[in-house]
Amino acid sequence: MSLPTEKPVVLVVDDEVRGLETLVRTLADEFEVKTARNAAEARAVLEREWVQVVLCDQRMPETSGVEFLRQVREQWPEAVRMIISGYTDSEEIIDAVNEAGIYHYVTKPWHPENLILLLRNACRMFELQRQNEALSVELKTSPGHLESALSEKRESLRERFLHDDGIVRTDASKMNAVCEKVKRVSPYDIPVLLTGESGTGKELAARALHYNSLRWERPFVVENCGALPDELLESELFGYKRGAFTGAVEDRIGLFERANGGTVFLDEIGELSPAFQVKLLRVLQEGEVRPLGSGRTRMVDVRVIAATNKELEGEVRAGRFREDLFYRLAAVNITLPPLRERPDDIEVLAEALLAKAMERLGKRVKGFTAEAIACMKAYHWAGNVRELKNEIQHMLVMGDDDWLGADLLSPRVLQALPTEVPAAPLPLDLMDGTLKERVEEFEARILRETLIRHRWNKSRAAKELGLSRVGLRGKLERYGLERVEPTGTAH
Known part of the structure; x- marks a missing residue:
């Protein structure tokens, strides 16, 4: 098997030449695309290449896409499996999808941008699985060493932010007032809204808030709210139960639960849809999350730091952002000046x-x-x-x-x-x-x-x-x- 390339490797399996060529043109800029016209060719590719994602058409000669991906799951379980089809007419396919552990079911006609986003997330899932496997092995072989290394890293980060906030500036900088406000607010367990243009260092300020707080030994997790559609954002933040949707083959813990006791940094908060604003407001009010597909809520204790490059008060006046959510997020508002x-x-x-x-x-x-x-x-x-x-x-x-x-x-x-x-x-x-x-x-x-x-x-x-x-x-x-x-x- 060859070593991984710089681009994620996607294997596209489709017996129709035109459909195969269209997929290659769509994906080639971002992915290393391997192609196969049947299951035998696809298996040959999998035996010699390091494949992160298999994207397979449902209708193929000799075998169905679902059946082939079931075989892939047995022989190459680390590869993320996706199926593409214009046929969505039977419950049997849905059952087979779950049996084959398929990450996502893509329907025809597919939209190029949506397909690329799905494949990006699939590649990210592959990488997270690899990291999880490596971490599991290290935990089993040297848990004491790993815990010590993690503790040292946290101490190093804390020392960095305690001494200079991690924000580079001169003695007469306009950032000094911002850093002073960060230090003053950090110890108090209240939500903070960071505002300013893109690239001004809002995430760095959020990290300074966390590592100068009483939660510094607990996790600091980051989510870009403008990068994902509502469904994916909800599953990322709140988690999901197995079978909650097509591709949910196992339970997943959301970022709010992972950060329990620590800090959640929600970047680009101004991009949230009105529907998701309601869901987030409930979490902040009640201190509990409900994973997708679950009938039970789970209590979480997190400090929320949000950031936006929008003028949120103006968004509230325009009716695009909920006023009650704004006041939940902005107990303290810190504005970072632009570099100019x-x-x-x-x-x-x-x-x-x-x-x-x-x-x-x-x-x-x-x-x-x-x-x-x-x-x-x-x-x-x-x-x-x-x-x-x-x-x-x-x-x-x-x-x-x-x-x-x-x-x-x-x-x-x-x-x-x-x-x-x-x-x-x-x-x-x-x-x-x-x-x-x-x-x-x-x-x-x-x-x-x-x-x-x-x-x-x-x-x-x-x-x-x-x-x-x-x-x-x-x-x-x-x-x-x-x-x-x-x-x-x-x-």
Whole structure:
């Protein structure tokens, strides 16, 4: 059997060539797709490949899809089994589905996005099963060692958040007020609502709240409420009983029960549907959950921290979010400022993110040039810290020198005119000034962006812009554009 590839491996079994080709086209971007036109070919693939998911058509020559998947369950039980069919007319199929331990029954015509989502979840289930098996073995062979390692990891996390909240910032940062509020609120067992744009560090703040609380020794679990439809979200949070729905082949404990005694972080809470808002409100009010397919409720003791990039009070006024649920979630509201409002933090953040990227990617550099830092400070970072992280990873991968220069930055970042660089005294707000001033501002931005890309090689920049070297030099003098020396702070 070959080793796993970077993409999850999905085996598609269908005797119809056209249907097989359609499925391959739909799935090829995200999955390593293996194909088979009958059960014999499929078995041959399973014997030589590391397959995470088997997606099989119900109607096949010689045997049915359900019968084949029953055989797969016996020989390759770790593979997640799914069936696809246009026939949903008999209870026998449903019974057979349960006997074969099939994860999901996909009906024709299927929707590409829904099918991809189902396969993503199936691959995630496969990975969780593997982790569970490994954990079970380790628990049996060395329970004392595992418990000690887990305890050490929790202590390490707690120490990190006790000393600096895990949030990188300067002494004069706007984040200081946020971190002070987090520390003040953490010990009190009340729900907290974290608000702010995407990428501002809401999950990091949630972890700081947890590890500074009295629940720090108990689990901290995370769920993105905007990533799943209601049915899957309900099963993830509240769990389910075997047979609750097609593919529920065993009992599953929900995240609320797993986090019992600890903290549940519900990200993107503003994306909840009205129907699910009612279900969540009941859990928060009663302190109990009811798994899907169960007639009994189970008591849970968790602290809920929620986060959203929406203005929830406005959503309440518009009737899209329940007012009673809002007040259940927002005993305390903490708003995280966007990165553009804390430019002084960008340098220390960039250096911290670079250190992590070097460790993860195994590539070392000395740091950033002053010019690169100046450009990063001038840009408004619509994606906040997450966008900054991606930009730094890109610079590290593409860089060839000891120092990461501004020429490695994306064009959108370079178009910002750093205030740290001596430049013409032009207004930055495009809505102000005369036409001549606005045109000059655009010209200055274009000149500087071009020079940075060519590492201040004036001959190449002049050639690209259709200028003579004398003409370019005159414009640089006119706008006061000068290069910042490429020095920086080593790590």
